[in-house]
Amino acid sequence: ERSGMIAYPLLGDSGSVSRIMRSDGYISEFGNRSYLNTGETVQVTLFSDDVQLPDIIFIGSHDIAVEAIFRKLSVSVKVINVGSTGGVNAIRRKEADIAGVHILNPDSMRYNDFSLDPGIGEVAELVKGYTREQGILVRPGNPHKIRSLADIAASGATFVNRNPGSGTRIMIDSILSSAKIEPGQIKGFTYEVKTHYAVANAIWSGRTDAGIAIRQAAVMYGLDFISLGREEYDFLVLKESRDKLSGFLETLKSRWFRDVLSKNFSGYEAIKP
Structure with missing residues (x-):
């Protein structure tokens, strides 16, 4: 026991x-x-x-490039994908050693801006990661001629959403607010999934017409991709876990990882040191 x-x-x-x-x-x-x-x-x-x-507990936003780093390290890792906000809360409660986050602050339009959250600064530090290209995924040929969320609402195309608290959902809600589009105008807005690849799978399988995810998910499922811009995927590191994460942090900044990003992950870019 x-x-x-x-x-x-x-x-x-x-x-x-x-x-x-x-x-x-x-x-x-x-x-x-x-x-x-x-x-x-x-x-x-x-x-x-x-x-x-496990040696390391990772809680936060799902990302396959993170998994590539952990595969290279000779440590046991428990990965729990609950979205960016869930990762921040896990770090705040000291339940995780590290969290992957990509949270857009709609006021400053900056990613992962925790300057107004002193509670996080006391227990963790932000380590810059890399950028990913986010966009709208549709079936090949873009049958509904979608270029924006407004087009999804106007065309009557069905949409697959992300779970509340995920970085992508925060971005979706921000876009809708800026464009003055009510969630009820988008058919399927309450259909929620928890990863980029679940979004891609729902479109590929014909369960829905469009959704927002990273370019890599579109490539893996052979879908068309309409870019909405780049996001910053960073890491909140628990200060008391910094030593056990030294291998992860060194690999994150290594030439090996920059090469892996450029060769294996569409739409990813390393942040220059």
């Missing part, structure tokens, strides 16, 4: 096989409740007695 450990929920559909495969255990005693409160003490049944604590 182990005690004093933090259990973190994995988001996903009920009964999802992929979610079970990524989990270490389960909580069975809910009583008549449908949720648990943050900080509540629970008993977790592990799937195996061999479950080991």
Whole structure:
């Protein structure tokens, strides 16, 4: 029996096989409740007695370039993709060693601007990462002739949205607000998925007509891509975890990683040192 450990929920559909495969255990005693409160003490049944604590816990926005760095390092990593805001909150509570974030501040129009959040500055530091190209994904040939979110609303095309709290959703909401478009004007706005590749898959499979994701997702699924600009994908590093993340941070700034980005990931660019 182990005690004093933090259990973190994995988001996903009920009964999802992929979610079970990524989990270490389960909580069975809910009583008549449908949720648990943050900080509540629970008993977790592990799937195996061999479950080991990871060397590094990464919580935040999903990105496959991050996975390339972790594959190169000889450390065990637990990756929990919950979106940028979820990553910030996990760092604030010291539940993660590092978080991937791409949050657009609609007032300053700057990415990952935590200057007005002294609580984060006390426990973490921001490490610059790289940029990614974001845009609208549509099926080949762009049958609805979409060039903007306004076109999606006007054409009646269906849309796949991102989950609240994700950096992409924050960007979507900012674009709609600036263009004075009500969410209800976009058909399918309440259809939400949790990763860029889930957006691409929904369009590729014909479940919807358009969505916003990174260029790399469009390339992987053979979709057309209408660029909306570049975003900054950075890292919040827990100060007390800086030493254990030294290998990750060195690899992030290495020539090897810059070459990997340019050769293997469409729409990615390293930030010049």
